[in-house]
Amino acid sequence: MSLTLTEHIESGLPELLRLLEISVNMDSPSKSKEAGDAMADWYAALFPRLTGGRVTRIPHPAAGDRLLCEVGEGARQILLVGHYDTVWPPGEAGRRPFRIENGNAYGPGVYDMKAGLLQAMFALKALRDTGRFPADKKVLLLINSDEEIGSPTSRGLIEEAARQSAAAFVLEPPMEPSGALKTSRKGSGRFKLTVKGISAHAGVNPQNGVSAIQELACQIQRLHAMTDYERGTTVNVGVIRGGIGSNVVADHAEADIDVRVATMEEAMRIEAAIAGLTPLLPGAEISVSGGMTRPPMERSEAIASLYELARGIAAAELALTLEETATGGVSDGNFTAAVGTPTLDGLGARGDHAHSPLEYVRIAEIPARTVLLARLIESC
Known part of the structure; x- marks a missing residue:
């Protein structure tokens, strides 16, 4: 008697956990090409063995290589998007290796998002092994190497793949505590405000100086006043630098600014407002660099329809009662949605504490989430 899709995925859980342990115990920080390429080697060998698919490796001179993993020959392409890079430095896997405790799996990157990548591969394996892989479809699993630092080398690759796809499913973790899928995300921007003043002795002739720090303090007030919670807009100055000593009127200061917006219209408005800042102190000069780095993922009718399919x-x-939610965090789903591809985010592993030493995955939830992804591939 042949196994059902659910039975097949449940029976494969021990093998998935074995592979999860291997992957978690491999360091893959975003900025290490050597470690990233080793991780890419591992996934490139694993994917064909599990799924019978094929892998195209996209090299990069500085970042870890990216992988385009394909199954099927159909005309309708479904895109799965994930990343193997983590926020953890080299050596982290050795300091706290993979472990299972009280039904949870722990280790660096286990939740964000090495479990999600394996869920995708096992979903594709189950569809193939049970004879349910749709003949009219091709599934492309794009494995990114630098998502945690904004996908600077991978954005174009992701957008190109999304434009050729009927739908995109992003393997980031769902939103806890309910395991909700993400149907909208804010866009994000990174700006730097640099202030030039005039130095002077703070005790002898301070009147001859123009304090860059004072000017920056005025500009920080302007920047924070741009926050508008009703519009979903936040502007946050998170880091400031300036001056060389308390007895010197500072001639230089700068601030790093984070921006989150819910719509492209708001992104353009805020970007123009920050670029249009002018000095308040006579003799001070200011300049702005940076800009919006990820467009917002706006909830469209097509995204709503995908969610209703998943909920059903x-x-x-x-x-399962599957909820949807919006979040201020960003992912590669921002890119896929912004080019017009219907996108569902949060189809990875359930757990908690991303980017924390406490991060974990709920092992008991892995089969159901894997089945959900497989059925979405089959049905959309």
Whole structure:
């Protein structure tokens, strides 16, 4: 008697956990090409063995190589997007290796997002092994190497793949505590405000100076006043630098600024407002660099329809109540949605504490989330 999709995925859980341990115990920080390429080697060898698919490696001279992993020959392409890079430095896997405790799996990158990548591969394996892989579809799993630092080398690759796809499913973790899928994300920007003043002795002739720090303090007030919670806009000065000593009127100061917006219209408005800042103190000069780095993922009718499909599958086949939510965090789903591809985010592993030494994955939840992804691939 042949196994059902759910039975097949449940039976493969021990193998998934074995592979999860291997992957978590491999360091893959975003800025280490050597470690990234080793991680890419591992996934490139694993994907064909699990799925029968093929892998195209996209090299990069400085970042870890990216992988385009394909299954199927159909005309309708479904895009899965994930990343193997983590926020953890070299040596982190040795300091706190993979472990299982009280039904949870722990280790650097286990939740964000090495479990999600394996769930995707096992979903594709199950569709193939049960004879359910749709003949009219091709699935492209794009494995990114630098998502945690904004996908600077991978954005174009992601956008190109998304434009050729009927739908995109992003393997980031869902939103806890309910495991909700993400149907909208804010866009983000990174700016630097640099102030030039005139130095002077703070005790002898301070009147001859123009304090860059004072000017920066005035500009910080302007920047924070741009926050508008009703519009979903936040502007935050998170880091400031300036001066060389308390007895010197500072001739230089700068600030790093984070911006989050809910719509492209708001992104353009805030970008123009920051670029249009002018000095308040006579003799001070200011300049702005940077800009919006990720467009917002706006909830469209097509995204809503994808969510309703997922919600229906979860309710009818998995006895799950699947919610949707919006978040201020960003992912590669911002890029896929912004080019017009219907996108569902949060289809990775359930757990908690991303970017924390406490991060973990709930092992018991892995099969259901893997089945959900497989059924979405089959149905969309």
